[in-house]
Amino acid sequence: MRTLKFLLRKEFKQIFRNKALLPMLFVVPIMQLLILPLAADYEVKNINITIVDQDHSAYSQKLISKIMASGYFRLASYATGFNDAFDDVENDRSDLILEIPQGFERNLIRENEQQLYMAVNAINGVKANLGGTYLNRIIADYNADVRLEWVQMSKFNRLPTIEIVSSNWFNPTMNYRFYMVPGILALLVTMIGAYMCALNIVKEKEKGTIEQINVTPIKKYQFILGKLIPFWVIGIVVFTMGLFGIGWLVYGIAPIGSLLLLYAYLSVYLIAVLGLGLLISTYAETQQQAMSIAFFFMMIFILMSGLFTSIDGMPEWAYIMTKFSPITYFIEVMRMIVLKGSAFSDIKSHFLIMVGFAVSLNGWAIYNYKKTS
Amino acid sequence: MKNVVLNNISKTYDNGMVQAVSDVSFHVNQGELFGLIGPDGAGKTSIFRILTTLLLPDGGSASVNGLDVVENYKTIRKNVGYMPGKFSLYQDLTVQENLNFFATIFNTSVKENYDLIKDIYVQLEPFKDRRAGKLSGGMKQKLALCCALIHRPTVLFLDEPTTGVDVVSRKEFWDMLKRLKQQGITILVSTPYMDEATLCERIALIQTGSIMSIDTPENIITQFPENLFAVRSDNMGNLLHDLKKAKIIKSCNAFGAYHHVTFRDVSPEVKEKLIRVLEEKKHTNIELKPVTPTIEDCFIYLMEK
The missing domain is CATH 3.40.50.300 (P-loop containing nucleotide triphosphate hydrolases)
Incomplete structure (x- = not known):
């Protein structure tokens, strides 16, 4: 125990003396938590639209003002014909073209039916998709308005219609930050755990200090614990800062579920992630190698974690792969506890899986860590 | 023990x-x-x-x-x-x-x-x-x-x-x-x-x-088995080159201010012979003296053996 105490003291001294590492550990996560949720905004505003109005009637004006009033669109220009409008798309000034044909008003009244033409620039998939959907909804709405004006509704509808009214649970205002911030926080804790732990051990290899340590009676478990505990503590501190300092104070996200449960899960999760770092360090000889390996895994884990994209929408093989990423579970648990208030019984399987990750990653790393070569 | x-x-x-x-x-x-x-x-x-x-x-x-x-x-x-x-x-x-x-x-x-x-x-x-x-x-x-x-x-x-x-x-x-x-x-x-x-x-x-x-x-x-001599002259670079070409020299290595040499035969007149050879090659201020070998000489000897 005395040896371990000294190892820990040494480790903390080194961490706090490292002028580059400290800001990395504490300032960077906070900055990222402040900036990243803004970047990961799924709400698309400012969709540029070019309108080709060949009718110039009261009805077409009404439609246009309805579109502009929605707040999602920004009028790029009025074009005289489709070709002009297409120039706008080609020069990236416009994302959408709406063409209102000649005789729009007349035909609508006379024949009760009219067609509009919509062209979407699909280079930016998300923007195109959402823009198209928004515009469709606005036009449908407009359509309903027109009907209301012309068709005298009978008291009871002759045709049965189904109206769907949805309500958003756990995040009633659909504030994407509620969804993103816990996820990003999970990600940051992972990065700190895996990167810092791996780099720290590999640094000892690179500098040769591990050689000197290996010729001492320090036991394998003492050395490994001496490396894991400091980063485990730092992980928890950073998480706490992120959850309360940024999540609560800045974004107003108060965890609904039990904090104890959240921290219990975090503790197990950190052990698993540190195990990954440890494992990387047993294979890497230099910090550069460790960085590259860690980066490779992080990229896959991040993109497949369900942070930015929904896991359920992935193809079967990708869905199976996400099950092998510990981040997936933590992000899920974060959202469940923080937003939904899930209890232990809800995340029992997540807990078991994470214990499995912790045991297997650390076991593999310890097996692979040798004091002799 | x-x-x-x-x-x-x-x-x-x-x-x-x-x-x-x-x-x-x-x-x-x-x-x-x-x-x-x-x-x-x-x-x-x-x-x-x-x-x-x-x-x-x-x-x-x-x-x-x-x-x-x-x-x-x-x-x-x-x-x-x-x-x-x-x-x-x-x-x-x-x-x-x-x-x-x-x-x-x-x-x-x-x-x-x-x-x-x-x-x-x-x-x-x-x-x-x-x-x-x-x-x-x-x-x-x-x-x-x-x-x-x-x-x-x-x-x-x-x-x-x-x-x-x-x-x-x-x-x-x-x-x-x-x-x-x-x-x-x-x-x-x-x-x-x-x-x-x-x-x-x-x-x-x-x-x-x-x-x-x-x-x-x-x-x-x-245990160094040979008689070792130190040679020097005004032009040390050429001297090493010439010593290596001389038939009577067995080994020759640069060693600080001198070159250390051993001879193929041990007769006492080889020294004069070497000086004559070197003088023919226009070397001046030739100095030749017996020296006790150092570990480095022994190492090189053992390495070449």
Whole structure:
């Protein structure tokens, strides 16, 4: 125990003396938590639209003002014909073209039916998709308005219609930050755990200090614990800062579920992630190698974690792969506890899986860590 | 008593492609200052790493304090001090912190063994709050030696402790080793500097993984079988070239201000013959005198044999 105490003291001294590492550990996560949720905004505003109005009637004006009033669109220009409008798309000034044909008003009244033409620039998939959907909804709405004006509704509808009214649970205002911030926080804790732990051990290899340590009676478990505990503590501190300092104070996200449960899960999760770092360090000889390996895994884990994209929408093989990423579970648990208030019984399987990750990653790393070569 | 014993130790790297150590056997007696002398890449560090239980040998057996390096590595680690060739202390910890740290992990304290390191530590004392990475080369070596000694080891392994250290610090370092030897510590030291060989009690000359000769430096020198001469003239570059071409010369090596040569036959008149040959080649101020061989001469002789 005395040896371990000294190892820990040494480790903390080194961490706090490292002028580059400290800001990395504490300032960077906070900055990222402040900036990243803004970047990961799924709400698309400012969709540029070019309108080709060949009718110039009261009805077409009404439609246009309805579109502009929605707040999602920004009028790029009025074009005289489709070709002009297409120039706008080609020069990236416009994302959408709406063409209102000649005789729009007349035909609508006379024949009760009219067609509009919509062209979407699909280079930016998300923007195109959402823009198209928004515009469709606005036009449908407009359509309903027109009907209301012309068709005298009978008291009871002759045709049965189904109206769907949805309500958003756990995040009633659909504030994407509620969804993103816990996820990003999970990600940051992972990065700190895996990167810092791996780099720290590999640094000892690179500098040769591990050689000197290996010729001492320090036991394998003492050395490994001496490396894991400091980063485990730092992980928890950073998480706490992120959850309360940024999540609560800045974004107003108060965890609904039990904090104890959240921290219990975090503790197990950190052990698993540190195990990954440890494992990387047993294979890497230099910090550069460790960085590259860690980066490779992080990229896959991040993109497949369900942070930015929904896991359920992935193809079967990708869905199976996400099950092998510990981040997936933590992000899920974060959202469940923080937003939904899930209890232990809800995340029992997540807990078991994470214990499995912790045991297997650390076991593999310890097996692979040798004091002799 | 033999403190360190090696029996036919072999080690290869890259799946047997590189033979680092081949069939090395020697022993070091208790309280002896034993030198492993050889150029870079001779296998010195591999032998040290095997003896300090950091590397598993491919063949043969070795023991330290009578304990096998493979089976009893845990006990060995408690009782040996190792100073790797590369400075391996924590550069971001201070002198004092490094020393305390290594004392603690050996379950002892600086105070307990202060008498052993006192001579060395007094020189470090003024810098005790300086980070190890900011020390000068000589100071780093002294600190590394202190850290290797802090648990009062019975055997001390010093891998090239004087490489990259200035002449004054080197001399000081060897004086320190002599004092440690008087305390009964067995010291195994490696060095690529041949002039340091005579400071050891016994030496092993090692080249490309095999031992060429093991003896006291004096014996190795007396065993030099030829008469050695030193030659110089005004144009040393051409002289070496001409000596190498001369038929009566057996070997010729540049050696400081002189070139060391041996002759093919031992008749007394070869000296005059050589001077005549050199004068024909327009050399001036020719000087030729017999010299006692140094370890370096012996090493080159053994290497070429």
